[in-house]
Amino acid sequence: MVTKINSLFFFLSLIFLFSLSFAKTPSKPRAFLLPVTKDASTKQFVTTISQRTPLVPVKLTIDLGQRFLWVDCEKGYVSSSYKPVPCGSIPCKRSLSGACVESCVGPPSPGCNNNTCSHIPYNHFIRTSTGGELAQDVVSLQSTDGSNPRKYLSTNGVVFDCAPHSLLEGLAKGVKGILGLGNGYVGFPTQLANAFSVPRKFAICLTSSTTSRGVIFFGDSPYVFLPGMDVSKRLVYTPLLKNPVSTSGSYFEGEPSTDYFIGVTSIKINGNVVPINTTLLNITKDGKGGTKISTVDPYTKLETSIYNALTKAFVKSLAKVPRVKPVAPFKVCYNRTSLGSTRVGRGVPPIELVLGNKNATTSWTIWGVNSMVAMNNDVLCLGFLDGGVEFEPTTSIVIGAHQIEDNLLQFDIANKRLGFTSSLLFGQTTCANFNFTSKA
Numbered sequence: 426m427v428t429k430i431n432s433l434f435f436f437l438s439l440i441f442l443f444s445l446s447f448a449k450t451p452s453k454p455r456a457f458l459l460p461v462t463k464d465a466s467t468k469q470f471v472t473t474i475s476q477r478t479p480l481v482p483v484k485l486t487i488d489l490g491q492r493f494l495w496v497d498c499e500k501g502y503v504s505s506s507y508k509p510v511p512c513g514s515i516p517c518k519r520s521l522s523g524a525c526v527e528s529c530v531g532p533p534s535p536g537c538n539n540n541t542c543s544h545i546p547y548n549h550f551i552r553t554s555t556g557g558e559l560a561q562d563v564v565s566l567q568s569t570d571g572s573n574p575r576k577y578l579s580t581n582g583v584v585f586d587c588a589p590h591s592l593l594e595g596l597a598k599g600v601k602g603i604l605g606l607g608n609g610y611v612g613f614p615t616q617l618a619n620a621f622s623v624p625r626k627f628a629i630c631l632t633s634s635t636t637s638r639g640v641i642f643f644g645d646s647p648y649v650f651l652p653g654m655d656v657s658k659r660l661v662y663t664p665l666l667k668n669p670v671s672t673s674g675s676y677f678e679g680e681p682s683t684d685y686f687i688g689v690t691s692i693k694i695n696g697n698v699v700p701i702n703t704t705l706l707n708i709t710k711d712g713k714g715g716t717k718i719s720t721v722d723p724y725t726k727l728e729t730s731i732y733n734a735l736t737k738a739f740v741k742s743l744a745k746v747p748r749v750k751p752v753a754p755f756k757v758c759y760n761r762t763s764l765g766s767t768r769v770g771r772g773v774p775p776i777e778l779v780l781g782n783k784n785a786t787t788s789w790t791i792w793g794v795n796s797m798v799a800m801n802n803d804v805l806c807l808g809f810l811d812g813g814v815e816f817e818p819t820t821s822i823v824i825g826a827h828q829i830e831d832n833l834l835q836f837d838i839a840n841k842r843l844g845f846t847s848s849l850l851f852g853q854t855t856c857a858n859f860n861f862t863s864k865a
């Protein structure tokens with residue numbers, strides 16, 4: 426009898442041990458991350474992914490709205506797992522490509538294969554695009570629990586486009602391509618979500634400093650920054666809007682925009698509505714107007730009439746403060762000593778982007794740290810630009826990188842909404858405060 430009980434106990438404890446060890450086996454990752462740095466000379470935001478077989482680090486400039494990842498396949502692309510995407514295949518159709526290279530002159534190589542789906546990689550900095558073979562290869566990324574990096578995981582078949590070496594012109598030193606985080610099937614976030622079964626969302630937290638690292642999370646929150654703060658709790662949401670026509674520098678007929686648009690309905694300065702033509706804030710059927718977010722424009726660009734109204738209202742609300750000689754490319758500048766200082770930068774009137782929703786409105790407030798740009802030790806300028814005649818003929822407001830630094834933005838593609846925190850400095854943290862020390 427005693428033996429029987431003992432063996433039953435032994436059996437039960439075995440089950441217990443077994444389930445314990447089961448619980449300990451690494452579960453499916455919730456999220457992945459990439460560190461991001463700001464390149465001092467170009468102000469581009471750059472990251473590094475591991476790609477190919479064998480894996481090599483590939484340095485890339487981040488372009489939030491670009492449709493896909495593209496890399497230089499002409500120089501130094503070596504990989505045993507490289508696969509061209511055939512014309513008419515599912516990845517080809519999903520990319521909305523309108524071109525097929527039936528025959529490539531020259532020996533087969535990455536970027537030159539017969540019967541291959543072709544797309545249009547674009548470089549915003551030189552406003553140039555080329556044709557390029559669509560391909561798939563292995564990508565490896567570091568997983569995360571939201572607080573620290575965890576182990577690397579790989580997936581094959583990540584679609585990207587092959588560009589000629591010349592398309593790297595204008596990119597930061599050592600960069601081999603562009604990481605497109607655009608809202609489409611071949612956008613990097615959607616591909617990772619499908620490959621690793623993580624939620625179809627990502628969050629970017631760009632740092633203002635060129636000597637520390639910001640972070641991009643792919644997948645689920647939390648997003649924990651030192652000292653132990655989950656900033657996903659601070660997110661406020663507004664719908665992401667569709668633009669039916671591509672806003673890329675080049676595109677195929679029928680391609681929708683892969684940029685992230687939000688519904689700004691008015692702008693306030695110090696609580697007062699800035700008088701602007703609000704028709705410009707709507708996205709038209711032919712893809713013009715509206716407000717998008719960009720990581721490749723260092724400062725927010727406004728359609729000329731909006732720019733004029735905004736700067737006029739800003740100057741008026743700071744009428745008592747003398748202006749100083751403007752420093753290009755900006756027009757409204759002040760002496761640092763004549764502006765007070767706050768936790769969120771210089772004490773200037775807050776600029777509020779009022780975001781419409783069917784039921785409610787929310788506001789994205791831009792405080793001094795994100796509105797003013799230090800030009801030298803003495804002078805600070807209002808960091809908004811007139812889109813002017815060279816303005817992309819399409820979008821009325823392009824929210825640029827300076828205005829989103831040290832704000833966490835969550836692009837929740839699956840739920841068609843943008844989550845934003847406004848300045849993290851209010852919560853006494855910054856985008857540079859992620860703990861990049863790996864946990865075992």
Ligand SMILES: *[C@@H]1O[C@H](CO)[C@@H](O)[C@H](O)[C@H]1NC(C)=O
Binds near residue numbers: 527528529538
């Ligand atoms: C493409 O096909 C043509 C005709 O069959 C052949 O001559 C050429 O070498 C092929 N090119 C590549 C890159 O495979």
Ligand SMILES: *[C@@H]1O[C@H](CO)[C@@H](O)[C@H](O)[C@H]1NC(C)=O
Binds near residue numbers: 703
């Ligand atoms: C407002 O902008 C729209 C679109 O550009 C234009 O058609 C309209 O004439 C403008 N209205 C005013 C009052 O300027």
Ligand SMILES: *[C@@H]1O[C@H](CO)[C@@H](O)[C@H](O)[C@H]1NC(C)=O
Binds near residue numbers: 707
């Ligand atoms: C913008 O679009 C909304 C919804 O389609 C419409 O209700 C509103 O009148 C438009 N606003 C302007 C100024 O055209």
Ligand SMILES: *[C@@H]1O[C@H](CO)[C@@H](O)[C@H](O)[C@H]1NC(C)=O
Binds near residue numbers: 760761804
């Ligand atoms: C800014 O103010 C300081 C102190 O009043 C002064 O020394 C400096 O010359 C001013 N700079 C400019 C550009 O006006």
Ligand SMILES: *[C@@H]1O[C@H](CO)[C@@H](O)[C@H](O)[C@H]1NC(C)=O
Binds near residue numbers: 784785
């Ligand atoms: C608007 O409010 C209704 C009722 O409270 C809710 O069911 C709906 O989801 C809300 N819509 C939006 C866009 O927030």
Ligand SMILES: *[C@@H]1O[C@H](CO)[C@@H](O)[C@H](O)[C@H]1NC(C)=O
Binds near residue numbers: 573864
């Ligand atoms: C960063 O994370 C590591 C690993 O969990 C931990 O040992 C370290 O104390 C953390 N650093 C700070 C400043 O909290």
